[in-house]
Amino acid sequence: MGLLLVVNLHGQINVRREVRSALREMRVERRFSATVVRDDPSTLGLLDLSRDFVAWAPLNKELLASLLEARGKVSERKKLDGNELHELGFKGTEELASKMMEGEMRLSAVKGLRPFFNLSPPRGGFKVSTRRKFGEGGVLGMNPKLPELVRRMI
Structure with missing residues (x-):
């Protein structure tokens, strides 16, 4: 089992209670906060529940x-x-x-x-939509290009 980097790209306004609870459990409650989680089935369930608000990728x-x-x-x-x-x-x-x-x-x-990292918005801005999933041309969900984005946010 490896580690995953999870970044919250949205705030918590008008968010369902289950999603808010999942974000709290992963400790990415604020926008542009990141954390490191283990790649196990329970974490993948939390990520699947909050896939419209966070992006994640394997960590190096x-x-x-x-x-x-x-x-x-x-x-x-x-x-x-x-x-x-x-x-x-x-x-x-x-x-x-x-x-x-x-x-x-x-x-x-x-x-x-502290079990999370507060990042700043990416230098140069987002190149793609922050409202769409990675497969639809956005940044949310499982995103192999997330490490490049996080380097611009550090």
């Missing part, structure tokens, strides 16, 4: 390391820096990302690390 180690370095927060205002990683025995975000990709660690194992 380089993107996870850059997310942790640029957008990882230990508290509301303090960024994830080398001190917290050294206390846990890691040399840097690349080592933490590789341990997470191997399944040895989770985001919750890092003491105080």
Whole structure:
């Protein structure tokens, strides 16, 4: 089982209760927030339920390391820096990302690390519609081009 990157691309106005609950469970309640989830049947059920509001794709180690370095927060205002990683025995975000990709660690194992990343709107804007699914020429749902979009949002 691998890891998936989930990004919320819509707010929660006029959203059904089941979808709102699914977004809360995945911890992507705000627009342009992202999180890392495991690729298992229960998570895929949550993603299927909220497919009109989120985009997801398989995660690679380089993107996870850059997310942790640029957008990882230990508290509301303090960024994830080398001190917290050294206390846990890691040399840097690349080592933490590789341990997470191997399944040895989770985001919750890092003491105080927020389990989501607040992203900004993509530089250069969205090239396709944010209201359509990927198969229909949009960005929502299972989207193999999501890592490229997230790099512009970091």
